[in-house]
Amino acid sequence: APRAEHAMTPLEAAAWALLFLLLLRALSKLQQVYALIRPEAPPPPSLLGVPAVLLRKAAVTARGSLYLIFSRDKVSSRAISRAPDAGELASSGVTREVRLIFVRHGESVWNLVFNRGFKPSMLWRLLTAILYELYLVPLDDSAFLDSPLSDLGMSQCEALCKFLSQPCVDPLAKADFAALTTPGAALLVTSPLRRCVGSLAISLHARLRESKEPVLLHSSLQEISRNFDTQSLAPRGGAPRLSGSPKLEAELNLDGSANDGNKSFAFTGAKRLDDFAHWATTRQDQTIIVCGHSLWFRNFFQLYLPKGAEHAGRTRKIVNCGVVGLTLQFGHTAAGLSRHRIDPDSVAIVYGGFSAK
Numbered sequence: 191a192p193r194a195e196h197a198m199t200p201l202e203a204a205a206w207a208l209l210f211l212l213l214l215r216a217l218s219k220l221q222q223v224y225a226l227i228r229p230e231a232p233p234p235p236s237l238l239g240v241p242a243v244l245l246r247k248a249a250v251t252a253r254g255s256l257y258l259i260f261s262r263d264k265v266s267s268r269a270i271s272r273a274p275d276a277g278e279l280a281s282s283g284v285t286r287e288v289r290l291i292f293v294r295h296g297e298s299v300w301n302l303v304f305n306r307g308f309k310p311s312m313l314w315r316l317l318t319a320i321l322y323e324l325y326l327v328p329l330d331d332s333a334f335l336d337s338p339l340s341d342l343g344m345s346q347c348e349a350l351c352k353f354l355s356q357p358c359v360d361p362l363a364k365a366d367f368a369a370l371t372t373p374g375a376a377l378l379v380t381s382p383l384r385r386c387v388g389s390l391a392i393s394l395h396a397r398l399r400e401s402k403e404p405v406l407l408h409s410s411l412q413e414i415s416r417n418f419d420t421q422s423l424a425p426r427g428g429a430p431r432l433s434g435s436p437k438l439e440a441e442l443n444l445d446g447s448a449n450d451g452n453k454s455f456a457f458t459g460a461k462r463l464d465d466f467a468h469w470a471t472t473r474q475d476q477t478i479i480v481c482g483h484s485l486w487f488r489n490f491f492q493l494y495l496p497k498g499a500e501h502a503g504r505t506r507k508i509v510n511c512g513v514v515g516l517t518l519q520f521g522h523t524a525a526g527l528s529r530h531r532i533d534p535d536s537v538a539i540v541y542g543g544f545s546a547k
Contacts, residue, residue: 247335250421276496290517294484296385298343301337351393380480381407398440412453463489
């Protein structure tokens with residue numbers, strides 16, 4: 191005869207219930223200790239919220255897989271060559287100018303794994319990142335999705351923060367330097383991806399702590415690539431959760447009103463570039479600080495520099511945490527066609543500049 195299954199006695203059921211209550215009590219105490227140690231940090235996630243986190247991350251992963259295969263986000267060299275020549279806009283036709291200060295984010299975990307060369311050490315970096323990703327599965331975090339700053343990336347942001355705390359010695363960069371360090375002197379705008387929001391949080395920490403001014407998250411700044419690291423974890427109209435250092439976890443006035451959610455298949459890289467150029471030149475702000483991505487910035491230079499102008503921005507990336515200022519113009523050509531144009535003589539390196547290759 192088959193052996194009867196052992197039924198749980200009332201005493202055993204009570205013991206399991208007591209153990210569960212003790213576990214919840216211990217977790218509650220740990221959260222209180224965490225709040226005492228890190229009073230400025232956001233509260234740790236609740237166990238009850240884990241299923242929702244898992245579902246949302248699964249949806250972003252599935253969408254990222256489809257985007258990797260089917261998207262046409264890249265701005266091809268053919269599209270750039272066919273684009274209207276910004277040089278057709280003469281100085282006499284300019285009706286609006288805005289100063290843009292590009293700040294590239296610090297190195298991300300994705301950059302750490304894939305952008306340091308395909309040497310034997312890459313296998314170790316990849317394995318470490320995969321194990322870290324498994325650890326983060328139940329948390330509202332990821333190493334690959336919306337890839338955050340690496341340790342080196344945070345150090346790069348700290349170096350920029352230190353640079354901005356010292357007097358500016360370059361006469362050509364003084365105006366941009368002042369816009370970066372003076373609260374309220376420029377509108378702060380960033381890509382909704384965590385590495386950009388985090389880069390501003392660290393590099394402009396002193397300014398943001400003093401002013402509490404808003405940082406606008408703009409969907410058009412999302413990086414131009416099909417990779418998983420360009421998929422955003424920030425909800426539509428919201429902001430991403432930052433963690434990893436006190437400066438990242440400090441309270442920020444993040445404005446998600448221009449965050450329309452993850453980039454769509456139709457809202458391609460070229461359309462996002464054009465949308466941002468139009469948005470920037472229709473605002474009343476005289477200066478806009480833009481924290482974004484290397485490919486996005488390079489494509490911006492390629493599209494809006496006059497085709498006859500030779501400049502490193504066409505072929506080289508801004509280095510991690512590099513800062514470059516430029517003047518974006520808008521107006522109409524002699525034929526009455528609207529154009530955006532980067533004034534080639536206006537480009538100024540504030541910090542870091544462009545890569546050597």
